[in-house]
Amino acid sequence: MRRHRFGLQLACVAITLFFGVPLYLIALAAFSSRESLDRFPLPLLPTDLSAETITTFLGSTGVVGGYLNSLMVGLSTVVLALVIGVPAGYALARHAFRGRDPYQLFLLLTRALPIVVLSVPLARIFLQTGLYDTTYAVTLLHTALALPTTVLITSAVFVGVPREHEEAAQVFGASPARAFARVVLPQALPGIAAVAMFTFVLSWNEVLGATILTLNQRTLPAHVLTTLSDSPLAYRFAGGLALILPAIVFVAVMRRYLLNMWGTTLR
Amino acid sequence: MKITISDLVKTYPGQARRATDDVSLEIADGEFLVLVGPSGCGKTTLLRMVAGLETPDSGTIHIGDRDVTGVAARHRGISMVFQSYAIFPHMKVRDNIGFGLAMRKVDPAEIRRRVDQAAELLQLTEVLDRHPAQLSGGQRQRVAVARAVVVDSGVLLMDEPLSNLDALLRLQFRAELKKIVREIGTTTLYVTHDQAEAMSLGDRVAVMRDGRIAQLGPPLEVYDAPSDQFVGGFLGSPPMNFVPGPALGHASDVLIGVRAEKVAVGTERADDARPATVEVVEPTGASMLLTVLIDGHRLKVSAPPTFTATPEQQIWLRFDPTSLRFYDPETGLALLR
Ligand SMILES: Nc1ncnc2c1ncn2[C@@H]1O[C@H](COP(=O)(O)OP(=O)(O)O)[C@@H](O)[C@H]1O
Numbered sequence: 001m002r003r004h005r006f007g008l009q010l011a012c013v014a015i016t017l018f019f020g021v022p023l024y025l026i027a028l029a030a031f032s033s034r035e036s037l038d039r040f041p042l043p044l045l046p047t048d049l050s051a052e053t054i055t056t057f058l059g060s061t062g063v064v065g066g067y068l069n070s071l072m073v074g075l076s077t078v079v080l081a082l083v084i085g086v087p088a089g090y091a092l093a094r095h096a097f098r099g100r101d102p103y104q105l106f107l108l109l110t111r112a113l114p115i116v117v118l119s120v121p122l123a124r125i126f127l128q129t130g131l132y133d134t135t136y137a138v139t140l141l142h143t144a145l146a147l148p149t150t151v152l153i154t155s156a157v158f159v160g161v162p163r164e165h166e167e168a169a170q171v172f173g174a175s176p177a178r179a180f181a182r183v184v185l186p187q188a189l190p191g192i193a194a195v196a197m198f199t200f201v202l203s204w205n206e207v208l209g210a211t212i213l214t215l216n217q218r219t220l221p222a223h224v225l226t227t228l229s230d231s232p233l234a235y236r237f238a239g240g241l242a243l244i245l246p247a248i249v250f251v252a253v254m255r256r257y258l259l260n261m262w263g264t265t266l267r
Numbered sequence: 268m269k270i271t272i273s274d275l276v277k278t279y280p281g282q283a284r285r286a287t288d289d290v291s292l293e294i295a296d297g298e299f300l301v302l303v304g305p306s307g308c309g310k311t312t313l314l315r316m317v318a319g320l321e322t323p324d325s326g327t328i329h330i331g332d333r334d335v336t337g338v339a340a341r342h343r344g345i346s347m348v349f350q351s352y353a354i355f356p357h358m359k360v361r362d363n364i365g366f367g368l369a370m371r372k373v374d375p376a377e378i379r380r381r382v383d384q385a386a387e388l389l390q391l392t393e394v395l396d397r398h399p400a401q402l403s404g405g406q407r408q409r410v411a412v413a414r415a416v417v418v419d420s421g422v423l424l425m426d427e428p429l430s431n432l433d434a435l436l437r438l439q440f441r442a443e444l445k446k447i448v449r450e451i452g453t454t455t456l457y458v459t460h461d462q463a464e465a466m467s468l469g470d471r472v473a474v475m476r477d478g479r480i481a482q483l484g485p486p487l488e489v490y491d492a493p494s495d496q497f498v499g500g501f502l503g504s505p506p507m508n509f510v511p512g513p514a515l516g517h518a519s520d521v522l523i524g525v526r527a528e529k530v531a532v533g534t535e536r537a538d539d540a541r542p543a544t545v546e547v548v549e550p551t552g553a554s555m556l557l558t559v560l561i562d563g564h565r566l567k568v569s570a571p572p573t574f575t576a577t578p579e580q581q582i583w584l585r586f587d588p589t590s591l592r593f594y595d596p597e598t599g600l601a602l603l604r
């Protein structure tokens with residue numbers, strides 16, 4: 001038993017290090033001066049901190065705008081994907097309708113198309129409709145990309161909520177909508193939070209489509225990808241950190257919804 | 268509130284057999300009626316149609332004088348205890364119990380008062396502020412019952428509410444449930460596959476088989492005079508014995524049904540007794556259960572606990588003519604004598 005626990009803890013530490021060390025190194029590099037990055041051996045402790053690199057990065061054109069665009073697109077994508085995906089997932093979970101299985105397969109199929117194949121015709125359509133080079137265009141693309149997983153995961157989440165709970169709510173006087181809001185949704189919330197996280201990160205990290213669909217209204221990754229390839233090494237670290245941080249913050253915020261909130265305490 | 272069920276037919280989509288087959292049933296105001304039958308005979312389906320959770324193909328349901336056949340569950344004025352309890356894990360016990368009242372927009376102070384009262388009745392006062400995850404199985408069961416009785420509806424429906432409890436707890440709570448339901452006096456439709464539960468709880472018992480009601484009556488009447496071989500074999504532990512007429516000196520075109528405890532067992536030869544050979548002896552504590560062979564037919568009889576017998580021993584059985592029931596060997600239906 002004790003050995004088992006020890007092994008488990010060891011595994012936890014290893015996994016944490018695997019993800020944590022690169023994060024640390026990127027953060028360290030982003031907050032080091034440009035000279036100290038070229039030093040050999042590279043100092044691994046934050047002895048020579050400077051905000052110079054990061055401030056220059058943030059001050060360079062397009063970065064703050066890209067940041068805001070990315071946030072905008074990410075949050076809008078989450079909202080839009082949930083507004084469409086949650087009811088669809090619920091319908092898939094609760095109602096047996098003709099063509100349900102082909103529909104589920106079809107949903108996955110859209111993900112099989114490479115983003116480039118999707119984006120180029122989309123760019124054409126957006127150019128015609130005047131949506132080209134707006135955050136809306138990117139939001140729409142990201143929502144389309146996220147929906148299959150949103151729908152399928154939420155449907156799995158709703159399947160996990162017993163139908164009898166809904167029936168009990170209705171027997172005791174709740175309308176179907178009320179039963180959903182008071183009994184089903186609270187139980188599905190952890191799963192939906194996970195989907196939201198997944199969607200946000202997907203949108204935040206998506207580069208290709210965002211690059212094709214915009215020129216000036218770049219999201220941060222699209223901006224970084226197109227401008228930083230010919231920037232000095234230090235800026236790339238700063239850009240890397242800027243890319244990682246919001247996703248981590250978002251995950252940290254949503255994390256509390258992930259855990260079972262009833263009867264178990266948050267540690 | 269009186270419940271009148273008329274000619275209910277229900278076939279689930281893609282199913283060849285009818286789940287309920289033209290069932291008619293009247294439950295008087297304040298009556299405790301138990302639907303009992305083997306698994307899959309349509310009890311739950313019937314109950315769910317009364318609840319409004321399943322739509323019948325044909326037939327009608329009246330609650331009181333109102334036709335509720337097409338009425339949504341929430342407008343039927345019923346409450347229900349589900350087999351899986353279906354208590355809400357994200358709400359505290361207090362909110363679970365008060366759910367029905369909150370949905371009916373009852374004043375919060377009044378909800379509090381009635382929830383406290385129901386909790387007291389079901390010994391849940393201590394756990395009112397816990398979440399269901401922190402309760403034992405028996406306590407969850409009590410929460411489900413409290414939630415159902417607190418709304419004070421005209422009709423109480425229960426689907427195997429005791430089946431998830433262990434044997435000892437089940438026996439305890441059975442008596443408690445009977446007392447509670449008697450106190451609140453609600454018309455109750457109760458589903459179980461456990462014949463002992465049906466006998467002990469019901470004012471009347473409806474024995475179901477293959478979507479139909481095989482017999483309906485007070486428990487002792489159904490136990491004593493089963494209307495067919497199936498009912499006799501389903502109710503009672505041990506079930507009713509069935510032997511061909513000639514084995515007990517009757518005509519060959521009858522099947523005789525007799526309860527184990529209605530047979531007098533003796534070791535002395537007597538003129539009005541029939542010889543039998545003991546096969547198995549099972550002491551149950553309250554009695555001595557004997558499996559005997561009479562004329563090649565196996566019978567279970569119960570003797571007083573002090574009775575001593577060994578396998579292979581010959582004993583003498585006396586059958587009181589008034590305790591014998593006669594059935595058609597072909598159809599299994601009771602014969603009028
Ligand atoms: N949702 C359903 N879909 C299809 N068949 C069902 C469904 N529910 C029950 N049945 C069938 O209907 C019959 C009666 O079931 P049920 O009313 O649950 O029986 P009981 O409660 O007496 O065990 C069974 O043959 C069962 O297989």
Ligand SMILES: [Mg+2]
Pocket residue numbers: 310311312
């Ligand atoms: Mg059932």
